[in-house]
Structure formats: C-alpha cells, structure tokens
Amino acid sequence: MYDSGKVIIGLVIFVAIATFPFWFGMGKAAPMPEPQLPKGKKECVESKEFMRSTHMQLLNEWRDQALRDGDRTYVNHEGKKIWISLQNTCMKCHDNKEVFCDKCHIYANVKPYCWDCHFIPKESKQWN
Amino acid sequence: MRIVMPFIIVVGLALTAWAGWAIHLQGFFGVLVPYAAALIFVAGFCKKVVDWAKSPVPFKIPTTAGQQKSLPWIKHSNIESPFTTGQVIIRMFFEVFFFRSLFRNLKGELRSGPSLIYGPTKWLWFSAILFHYGFLLVILHHLRLAIHPVPCCVDLIDKVDSMFQIGAPPIYLSGFILLLGVTALFLRRILIPQVRYISLVNDYFPLFLIMGIVISGMLMRYVIRTDIVGVKALIMGLVTFHPVVPDGIGAIFYIHLFLVCCLFAYFPFSKLMHMGGVFMSPTRNLPNNNRAERHVNPWDPKVKLHTYEEWVEDYRDKLEEAQIPID
Numbered sequence: 001m002y003d004s005g006k007v008i009i010g011l012v013i014f015v016a017i018a019t020f021p022f023w024f025g026m027g028k029a030a031p032m033p034e035p036q037l038p039k040g041k042k043e044c045v046e047s048k049e050f051m052r053s054t055h056m057q058l059l060n061e062w063r064d065q066a067l068r069d070g071d072r073t074y075v076n077h078e079g080k081k082i083w084i085s086l087q088n089t090c091m092k093c094h095d096n097k098e099v100f101c102d103k104c105h106i107y108a109n110v111k112p113y114c115w116d117c118h119f120i121p122k123e124s125k126q127w128n
Numbered sequence: 129m130r131i132v133m134p135f136i137i138v139v140g141l142a143l144t145a146w147a148g149w150a151i152h153l154q155g156f157f158g159v160l161v162p163y164a165a166a167l168i169f170v171a172g173f174c175k176k177v178v179d180w181a182k183s184p185v186p187f188k189i190p191t192t193a194g195q196q197k198s199l200p201w202i203k204h205s206n207i208e209s210p211f212t213t214g215q216v217i218i219r220m221f222f223e224v225f226f227f228r229s230l231f232r233n234l235k236g237e238l239r240s241g242p243s244l245i246y247g248p249t250k251w252l253w254f255s256a257i258l259f260h261y262g263f264l265l266v267i268l269h270h271l272r273l274a275i276h277p278v279p280c281c282v283d284l285i286d287k288v289d290s291m292f293q294i295g296a297p298p299i300y301l302s303g304f305i306l307l308l309g310v311t312a313l314f315l316r317r318i319l320i321p322q323v324r325y326i327s328l329v330n331d332y333f334p335l336f337l338i339m340g341i342v343i344s345g346m347l348m349r350y351v352i353r354t355d356i357v358g359v360k361a362l363i364m365g366l367v368t369f370h371p372v373v374p375d376g377i378g379a380i381f382y383i384h385l386f387l388v389c390c391l392f393a394y395f396p397f398s399k400l401m402h403m404g405g406v407f408m409s410p411t412r413n414l415p416n417n418n419r420a421e422r423h424v425n426p427w428d429p430k431v432k433l434h435t436y437e438e439w440v441e442d443y444r445d446k447l448e449e450a451q452i453p454i455d
Contacts, residue, residue, distance in 0.1 A: 053353035
C-alpha cells in the first residue's frame with residue numbers, strides 16, 4: 001500500500017464518523033418513555049394507535065379549525081362530537097405536562113411550540 | 129430500458145420490504161438487514177480504499193487549469209495548478225466542500241451565424257450543491273433518532289431545518305432541498321441528449337433509490353404517520369447491540385429503512401464511492417511540480433547501472449590503442 005500512513009488515518013476518521021451512533025452512547029440505551037396515562041379514563045378522542053402516531057397533526061388541525069375558522073366541533077372516527085380545546089378537552093385528563101407530554105417529546109427530541117401561546121398547567125412550575 | 133429497469137428494481141425493493149412487514153418478518157428487516165448493510169458499507173468502503181491505495185501511480189498526473197509555477201515574473205495560479213502540499217490541500221478543500229471543478233463547467237452552443245460560443249453553465253454545480261448539502265442535513269437531523277441524549281448541535285440543526293414551523297410535525301427544509309437536487313440531477317440525465325446517451329443503469333439506480341428514500345421518508349413524516357417513539361426504540365436497540373422490535377411500527381418505516389439499507393450496502397460497489405475516491409484521485413491530490421521534484425514510478429524494475437566511467441575502465445586499453453580521447 002502506498003502512502004499507508006495517510007490512507008490509514010483517513011480510514012480511521014471515516015470509520016469513526018460512520019459508526020458515530022454506535023460509540024456515542026457507549027452502549028447505553030435510553031429507557032423507553034412511559035408517559036403516565038390518566039387514571040380511570042379508558043379512551044381518548046381517537047384510538048390509542050391514532051393518537052400515538054398522529055396527535056400532532058390532529059392538534060394542528062384543531063388549532064386551525066378553532067382559531068382561524070371559529071369552529072370548535074370535531075367529529076371523531078366513531079362519529080362522536082368533541083369540543084376542540086387544548087385547555088378544556090385535552091388537559092382535562094392529561095393534566096400534567098411533565099409526566100405525559102414531556103416523556104416522549106424529550107425522548108424523540110421534539111420541541112412543539114404549544115406553550116408559546118398556551119399556559120403550561122400549574123403542576124409544572126416552569127414558564128418556558 | 130436503462131431508465132425503466134432501475135425504476136422497477138427500486139419499486140421491487142420497496143414491495144419486498146412491504147411484503148416482509150405483512151408476513152411479520154420485522155426481525156429480519158428491522159435488525160438483520162440493517163446490521164448486514166452497516167457491515168457491508170464500512171468493510172466494503174475500507175476495502176475499496178485500500179485497493180486504490182495499493183495501485184501504483186506511475187506518473188504525477190494532476191489535472192490543472194491554470195499557470196504552473198514557473199519563472200518569478202510569470203504569475204503562478206496557486207489553486208488551479210498547486211505546487212506545494214499546502215496548495216493541494218486548499219485545492220482539495222474547495223473541491224470537496226464547494227465542487228470547484230463542477231463550477232468550471234462550460235457549455236458550447238452553436239448559434240446562427242454560424243458561431244460557436246462557450247459560456248459557463250452552473251446548473252450541474254447548483255444541483256449537486258443542493259443534493260449533497262440537503263443529504264448532509266437530512267443525515268444530521270436523523271441523529272436525533274440514533275443517539276441519546278441528543279446533543280445541542282443536532283438540536284440547532286433541527287431548529288434551523290424546521291424554522292418555518294409549517295404544520296405539525298414541522299416540515300424540514302432539507303428534505304425538500306434534497307428532493308429538488310435529486311430531481312434536477314435526474315432531469316439533467318434525461319433531458320440533455322448527450323448525457324442521456326452516456327447514462328447507464330448504474331447512473332439511474334442510485335437516483336431512483338435516493339428518490340425512493342426521500343419520498344418514503346416524507347410520506348412517513350407528513351402523511352402516513354407511524355409511532356416515532358417505537359422507531360427510536362428500534363434504532364437505539366440497534367446502536368446499543370440490544371435489538372428490540374417494538375410492535376405497531378407501520379410498513380412505511382420498514383420500506384424506508386430497507387431502501388436506506390440497500391443504499392448503504394450498494395455504496396461500496398457503485399459510483400457513490402466518489403465519496404472516498406475524491407481523496408484518492410491522483411489527478412486531484414498531487415502537486416504539479418514535475419519539473420522540481422522527481423516522481424519515481426513505483427513499478428519501475430531495478431536497473432543495474434553501468435556508468436560511463438565503468439565503461440571507460442572496461443575498454444581502456446582498446447580506447448587508448450585507437451587513440452580516442454578519454455576524460
């Protein structure tokens with residue numbers, strides 16, 4: 001091999017960058033987030049699977065519908081009518097941001113800007 | 129045919145992943161295939177580079193586009209015709225980060241007259257910049273799913289990437305930049321007759337594969353949502369060597385992941401190796417100093433030297449007899 005010193009240095013840099021996620025955490029996995037579900041409540045406005053994957057799009061649609069069109073009635077997939085309100089519908093059951101919202105959001109590094117306008121519920125003393 | 133076949137292959141790959149998901153082969157497509165692809169990528173890449181490093185360079189062959197270092201009163205073009213290693217490094221830097229040689233692209237045009245004129249054409253350079261930097265940003269913002277805790281620089285990239293806050297989850301600009309770039313590079317191949325003539329299956333296949341990856345990724349983020357926490361758990365399992373396959377991850381994720389794995393596994397055997405090759409090109413990484421420093425061809429056989437002085441000694445008596453002057 002010609003110029004083996006330079007080539008090997010280059011390859012070491014390449015391997016270090018390419019395998020970055022493997023050595024960055026030193027083999028420690030973050031524990032799966034376990035958001036606390038409200039006690040005594042069985043169902044949300046939509047199915048569990050739908051809420052897990054699509055709640056952000058639903059909330060976005062709700063905001064547009066309620067604040068831009070002034071229409072606060074949402075009809076879910078079962079045909080049930082639901083009053084659109086983060087404070088009065090969502091947070092009636094999910095009343096603690098820290099043990100519910102934040103769990104998955106921190107895990108997946110998601111920073112929704114809900115709280116730019118809405119008040120954070122009192123339980124968490126932060127006003128960020 | 130050269131366009132249709134790679135397209136069909138990419139669609140076939142996507143369908144394979146979908147079928148695998150449908151018959152519950154999540155363990156295979158979510159764990160085994162990614163590990164195999166990562167191994168092939170890293171090992172194949174290194175092997176290819178070592179192969180190149182083993183090939184001798186018989187001549188110093190930098191491609192130059194400027195005045196070489198000459199007499200002191202002739203202006204030397206530092207970057208276009210580097211003379212020292214430092215100048216080579218500057219040249220490589222501009223090549224790797226700004227694609228300087230593509231920026232020099234010229235186009236000849238025959239106009240009525242008739243007159244042939246040459247002018248700069250920056251479309252290839254511009255598309256390549258969009259494509260490569262878009263792809264870089266896309267890879268960097270994927271890090272939020274592969275490392276924990278997420279460092280602030282990844283966070284910053286995320287913020288800049290989604291700065292328009294359109295929709296929830298907010299759209300990433302980089303994805304659209306990448307899609308624009310890859311589409312432009314594809315259109316270039318089919319719209320310019322000369323380029324279409326020289327384009328082969330292995331030119332179209334990576335383009336379609338990357339398009340498939342971008343489209344499946346965008347569908348997953350903006351349209352067919354899937355459980356992102358499960359996705360992160362799967363990827364964290366892979367990088368910590370404790371693989372887990374959470375339930376409830378949709379087919380779209382497995383399609384996206386399988387196409388990415390195909391790209392990585394295909395990488396060392398394809399033209400995509402220009403990622404390593406750009407550093408290994410003798411036309412780029414050598415200084416143009418042929419006249420100042422001798423380049424020895426490494427495969428030259430060892431020649432047994434017989435100097436003039438030795439020759440004179442061998443035939444001294446005969447030379448003197450014939451009265452030939454000796455120095």
